[in-house]
Amino acid sequence: MDTARELDNRNRADDDAAKPLIDVEERSMQDTPYPEKTVGKPFVDAPKMKLRHVNVFYADNQAIHDVSLDIGKNEVISLIGPSGCGKSTFLRSLNRMNDTIDICRVKGELHLDDQDLYDPKLDVVELRARVGMVFQKPNPFPKSIYDNVAYGPRLHGLADKKYDLDEIVENSLRKAGLWTEVKDRLHSPGTGLSGGQQQRLCIARTIAVSPEVVLMDEPCSALDPIATAKIEELIDELSESYTIAIVTHSMQQAARVSHRTAYFHLGRLIEVNDTETVFTKPEHELTEAYITGRFG
Ligand SMILES: Nc1ncnc2c1ncn2[C@@H]1O[C@H](COP(=O)(O)OP(=O)(O)O)[C@@H](O)[C@H]1O
Ligand SMILES: [Mg+2]
16 A cells, blocks of 8 residues: 555656656646735726726636736736636726627626726727727728728718718828828728738727727737837837737737736736836746746
8 A cells, every 4th residue: 555655656756757847847836826916016096997806707617816907097018927817808808808708707897987897888889999909810801901990980970071081091090000001002902911011900990999998919929020010119109199908928028018017827817017027026926937937
């Protein structure tokens, strides 16, 4: 009996020795307790979005556990963490994109200024104009460049005259850094552009309805480094007019573009701090393990 246990233990030890180091580390991190509440600075003085005790479920599986966070006016906040930790789920709960997933339930208090995002009387189409979203894969409509950008303003009746609509389209394309590249082919299909241009077109389409918040879910992960650099530059410029929350799996990108960084781990918000603090002096052991590449 004892021998069996000893043998078993020895086998287990051998197993461990045979596995790559990262796996052992990863397992040891599983013993690290979550903080009782998010460490660092989850709250700010001038919040644009106030999110309290957010819990998100897919049927019986809980993907987000009691997350409380402010998103400040005109700030760029990065959401980082290992794959599957709930970044997209959390982001999608901020403009009720999760409503489109049947089994998904969002609980908690989520406010945009004083507006309760989950007020049953709220017009969700209007909300998604105030809180726009850019996705991982550029998804222009199968329409002309012009019509892609004009789509939202038309839907929301933002321009009565052709002249006004032209102006919105031009301004949005300018802000998205795409105008000079497309001004001579506004009526060609948006899908004919390069990947990076398509993503800037999607950003132009999002900002054409003058959103207050722009959510971006890994907006550069399908792009090459040059197109990525252009989008990152753009994020910096856009933050003058908008509040931006960006999910990224690139820590370098989070460090380059964001003011604050939020670290998620298995559905929990472990730490939120100024981006520099997160990457140079993380307060929690799990954050440190992630940013030093011990798992993820
Ligand atoms: N549409 C869905 N239906 C069921 N479960 C989902 C769905 N989307 C995500 N999940 C689950 O929720 C958890 C968080 O996923 P996600 O938000 O996509 O993480 P991340 O964006 O950090 O990779 C995962 O366990 C994932 O399997
Ligand atoms: Mg995701």
